[in-house]
Amino acid sequence: MLYVVVNCPRCGGLMLAKTVHRTRSCPHCGYRAELRGLRVLGRADSPREAVALIQALKERSTGKKR
Ligand SMILES: [Zn+2]
Numbered sequence: 001m002l003y004v005v006v007n008c009p010r011c012g013g014l015m016l017a018k019t020v021h022r023t024r025s026c027p028h029c030g031y032r033a034e035l036r037g038l039r040v041l042g043r044a045d046s047p048r049e050a051v052a053l054i055q056a057l058k059e060r061s062t063g064k065k066r
Pocket residue numbers: 008009010011012013026027028029030031
């Protein structure tokens with residue numbers, strides 16, 4: 001099973017989706033996004049890997065000083 005991490009087009013929040021699904025409801029705002037149109041931020045092969053990936057992306061986006 002493959003997972004992708006994408007940005008919600010409505011609220012910009014990170015969400016995890018299985019690639020077998022065509023759409024995914026955003027856990028933050030409830031928007032139902034079509035996965036094909038979204039930019040994939042990362043991919044993972046296991047749920048654990050996917051969670052770690054989301055954590056890493058969150059840390060990156062919450063404004064650490066460069
Ligand atoms: Zn959202």
